[in-house]
Amino acid sequence: MSDRPRHLFVERQTYRRRRLQDAARVLPVLGIVLILVPLLWAEGAGGVAMSSAVIYLFAVWAALVGAAMGLSIFLRDDREDLPEERRGEAE
């Protein structure tokens, strides 16, 4: 294993795929943050109207679905050319 030459940088295509994987990892975190946003809203009669809350939540939801769809299309070629443990050696 250590006999293989280690490269500091990877090909452009691999690099893109790595960044897409990063995006796939970040997406749920973003989703959690967006979903927790309503907790900051003012409540009760003077607060945010239910229709706005419904629109906000469903818009976030739809955006997440759309983003996940885009990522899943780009991540179609999810061959891992390097084992997970060796990742980080080359970026």
Added chain:
Amino acid sequence: MNTVNLLIAVCTVYVALLFLVAFVAERSALRGRGRWLRSPMVYTLSLSIYCTAWTFYGAVGYAARSGLEYITIYLGPTIVMIGWWWVLRKLVRVGRAQRVTSIADLISARFGKSNLLAVGVTILAVVGTTPYIALQLQSVTLSFASFADAVGQPGRGDGARVSTALWVAMGLALFTVLFGTRNLDANERHHGVVMAIAVEAVVKLVALLAVGVFVVWGLSGGVSETLARIDASQIGHWQMDGGRWAALTLLSGAACLCLPRMFQVMVVENADEAHLRTASWAFPGYLLLMSLFVVPIAVMGLERLPAGANPDLFVLTLPLAEGQTALAIFSFLGGFSSATSMVIVAALALATMVSNHIVMPLWLRWTGGRASVSGDVRHVVLLSRRISIAGVVALGYVYYRITGGGAALASIGLVSFAGVAQVLPVMIGGLYWRGATRLGALAGLSVGFGLWGYSLFLPSLGGGIMPQAILDQGLFGIGWLRPQALFGIEGIDPLVHATLWSLLLNALSFLIVSLASFPTPLERLQGAQFVNVLNQAGPARSWSAGAAQTEDLMVMAQRILGAREAQAFFEQEAARQSGRPVRPGELPEPSPDFLQRLERELSGSVGAATAHAMVAQIVGGASVSVHELLAVADETAQMIEYSDRLEAQSKELAATAAKLREANDKLTRLSVQKDAFLSQISHELRTPMTSIRAFSEILRDSADVSPEEQSRYCSIIHDESIRLTRLLDDLLDLSVLENGQVNLNIRQGDLRAALDKAVSAAAAEGDAGLRVLRDEGAEAIALETDFDRLGQVFINLIANARKYCDAAVPELRIAAQSLSDGRVRVDFIDNGTGIPPEARDLIFEKFARASPQMAGGAGLGLSICRQIMERLGGAVDYLPSERHAHFRVTLPAVAAAARPGVRRS
């Protein structure tokens, strides 16, 4: 035909259709034409069993009571699905690599195939799921009853309800038994079931969307009007308990991973990992559509229906109240689909667990070691699976009868979620942390399960199962043990409270006990397999090929896999081993490799722990014990050592041979040298002897020798004798030096004194034609060496200079210098022309003379000098680069004691 009968007829046709779909799917899968059965969309739709009747009816009720809180139940799974790269990808890979049959099997396999853990998870799953199954039965009967009420044909009270529930339960059990246990597929996949679930998923989605569209565009008059109605309703303002919002999102996300039925469709029934990628967005999309019209339906129900109407049934009663009977029937079918698909998959998943982890181990124990000779195991497995399915559904039915279906639908769902979520810490820990141990998992699950039962499940049952006294005063009257205010912290929502404490303490005890305990070798092996599953797809662990009899294995495998499948598998293995096609009936060798594949194949049917135990019964060893592993390791180490030794020996032999060859060469050379030396010495001896003989003969034979002549001849004879003596002395000296038998007389002294002595001794020996130039200041160097021998060298060098220096006015410059490395250098440079290049190599050889015509000695001087300097740890060299004759003597300031017998050359 009245409406209720129409409903029953439609339902019957629908159920028949589902049976047909399942049957066709099974058939085409059997004929290998089932590619379309395994599309990513079918996989995604099968995931929709997450949406049960609780979603279909309950979400609207939930929204009518608590506003948007219902949405958290679908946001949690959305996060989990779009975060598939984190957890699901690994979970599915592990599930496929290890042929996992259920979530209990996963936990058990991860922690060293511990059946105790599997039993624990199974019990947890059964306890958590039974109320849920009851809930589905309740929803079907409730919706049926309210349908009948609404169309003015009320049923016959409780009796009708009970019979509806019973019929539904029986029908579901039948369906599950038929399509869930048709065969013991090695991959534990059920094409018929999955296909029926997918169809039901479409039905419930379209039904809910249809009701939603009817409400928004039919009743409300458009999107903007609907939004206005929402704002005007009693849930028109954003109102949220932050703790519940976060806790419910977490719980639903956890449930999406841990619910036995979700695990069944997501991991066990997964046919291709790539499907997960599609499901990662398609399933959240499905959930979004399912939730889209919930709020409008709730708002419209609150607005239009009488105040006492059950909001859990708005989806059904709203179309009914508006006179849309067809839509209502469709809606009823949607609810029916939601309920039935959940019960089918849940019963299948639970039955697999119960059968693999409770019934089969017990049966194996009861029948003792007779698994290979008695009874048809395949038949037993299928039977136990079927009985378990019936048992699980019956348990749900009994639960429904006992509780009578009073509680609001949503609360049971959440209690159930919190229960199965207790598996989450152990599961995630097992997937990502190699240090997680079996004991830690046991501790975490026990604590979590216990706390959940104590603080949430038992209080939620009501009906005096948990006495009011304990709720108010705590267990044994201890205040901080109050189930809904543990550790004296009050005022938290009971669900959030129970979730928080149970998951927190669960994870904590899992962590601490894991850190403190030490895993068994099998656990460590499995741990590495699980955690590193994305890096390699190595084997789980190896069987040592012991006394395993292939025939016995064949007999056993036939009972579990079925005769034809087992034969095909064994033939394929035999072909793999021999590397060629084999005759039918040929059996493979029981190699570890084969045993492992066989165990995997079996574990697809009966679970990892049971398969391991069954193979173990036949192979002999209970499992690959540490001792066996150590023995294998020892053997390997011994072999490596042995081959190392062989290699070393052969190297040694080669070295010895080389040395021998070298020694032989040397001996040959020495022999040649000796001959040369002898002939040289004979020659050297012969010359003076000849002249001595000649002159002594003259003296003897000639009478007329004058006294002067006599005297001259005598002095010649004398001189020649002296020369002969000196030659013999030198030879003796050289021989002593070369043999290393010389005794050095090491003293302390001064270089200047030694040079003084040498110069004067050399001057005394002959004429004083040579001028010696010295720098006496530089010569003040303290030495510890043999001064007699060193003096001998100096005298020789000075004498040589005098003898051979061909300058008109011969001069010898002596320069001494103390070097930094503790050595001393003395240069002897005369002003003659030096030694001709061709003679330089020879001057240190014996009997070599620079110029024969000036022969004064035997030619042994420099040879002796070199030997002496070597004895003293130094050297004498001729420096060829100089124009003049330049000899350099280097020696250590402190001579090491002479080492006899060790020669430098």
